[in-house]
Amino acid sequence: MQRRCPIVHAHLRRCLSRLLIAASTLQLTSALQAQTQDHIRVAIVGLVHGHVQGFLRSLPSHNNVELVGIAEPDAALRQKYAAQTKLPESIFFASETEMLAKTHPQAILVYSSIADHRKAIEQAVPQHIAVMVEKPLATTVEDAEAIAKLSKQYNVPVLTNYETTWYASNTAAYQMLGEGKIGDLRKLVIHDGHRGPKEIGVGPEFLGWLTDPKQNGAGALFDFGCYGADLATWFLHGEAPVSVTAITLQIKPDIYPKVDDDATILLKYPHAQAIIQGSWNWPFDRKDMEVYGAKGYVDTVKADKLRVRLPGETDERVEIATPLTAPQDNSLDYLTAVLAHKIDPRGDLTALDTNVTVVRILAAARESARTGRTVTLAH
The missing domain is CATH 3.30.360.10 (Dihydrodipicolinate Reductase; domain 2)
Structure with a gap:
């Protein structure tokens, strides 16, 4: 019995070591998940809404938010904002479709006309990308109800921002x-x-x-x-x-x-x-x-x-x-x-x-x- 104790103790030490490694791994994973939850990748759709300027001014104070793309069909407007913001030209795209495919944001912030909200949402939500539009949500009840149906179908939040x-x-x-x-x-x-x-x-x-x-x-x-x-x-x-x-x-x-x-x-x-x-x-x-x-x-x-x-x-x-x-x-x-x-x-x-x-x-x-x-x- 005494001769087997060292073996038993060694086995217990190995088990304890494995448990500690597993616990450390779980703790690290949880920390990384929490970090991921508190850090989001966002993209802008449209530059024709003046409220986008407020977002761009506030961005440096939000270390948890990473701007990965900007979609705007008007080339002159893209160039204007690229010059004003000093953002890299590589994050500017002519279409939302191309931008979503290349940048994979977690959410889009829509600064288009109100009538174009539905079109932007219809591209993002089926890809499980959340949306925040500037007020109001839509110009017609038909569009608002279509947006709500899409959000429910894919279980993706669509929010409306008011000052x-x-x-x-x-x-x-x-x-x-x-x-x-x-x-x-x-x-x-x-x-x-x-x-x-x-x-x-x-x-x-x-x-x-x-x-x-x-x-x-x-x-x-x-x-x-x-x-x-x-x-x-x-x-x-x-x-x-x-x-x-x-x-x-x-x-x-x-x-x-x-x-x-x-x-x-x-x-x-x-x-x-x-x-x-x-x-x-x-x-x-x-x-x-x-x-x-x-x-x-x-x-x-x-x-x-x-x-x-x-x-x-x-x-x-x-x-x-x-x-x-x-x-x-x-x-x-x-x-x-x-x-x-x-x-x-x-x-x-x-x-x-x-x-x-x-x-x-x-x-x-x-x-x-x-x-x-x-x-x-x-x-």
Whole structure:
């Protein structure tokens, strides 16, 4: 018995060594997987949307995001951005098809016209490539529903990016309502817009499609009405309105002869209403909102301030909203978290279900403005 102990001990040492190696390998694999989850390869589709400039400016601050390709059919536009950004010409492609085949991104960021969103998504999603488009999701309900069907078929996320999603003031107002501090929701009044795209100096490639009713869906009605439709749908937890009534104006037909430049949309819900005011005629840039409850109210002021009056208070007061933290404070960290399955976007401001409802609202508003009649939505 004593003579066999060294053999048994040696065997135990070998087994222990193998277990330690296996554990180390598993730990290394887990670490690499976590690193892969926190690092994403993205590509850009289209350079005609001016918001792409904001993405390119923010990219250096996101070490977890690698830009692997840019697809844009306009050669002059490709050259312009290559010169401005100093990015290697090797990452620029004339077509999305070629770019996806050569770069294999995990997600595409779409900066095309709104009408071209569906085409870009139809190429990416069957290859299991996630998508984030700039607002709104689509110009027609048909396109929005086709995109949703494709996303469900391949189980690939399609997100819609709004600047106001990352406003701490909007999240704070939403939380105050949810906590019952102002009582049940009664009314939303949402203002978005600026002096007009030409007046603020957007590039010609942006202005060209933004003022085209087919490529943009409408004028200010879609360009800025979508923010309010998105926020209203979020505040109402995905509920579609009972009816939509809209009025549009052409205050500056000499500048915008094909589309509206001012829009007001009224959304009727069973126990609340939302008034959405999107315009290219505001004297100043604005993205703010008034949230009225049965017992109090909270107004958002830009990205981080609130005006609040709660039950029992005689005057309103100004508060600074608690800053948002990653991944809820910016689109790239949010997209990364969704791809890593750390966030389920359903019901969020970016979510596909939310934004199909947004397109239904905008399409109904366009029809209401055209006919002068209230449009009832099917439920």
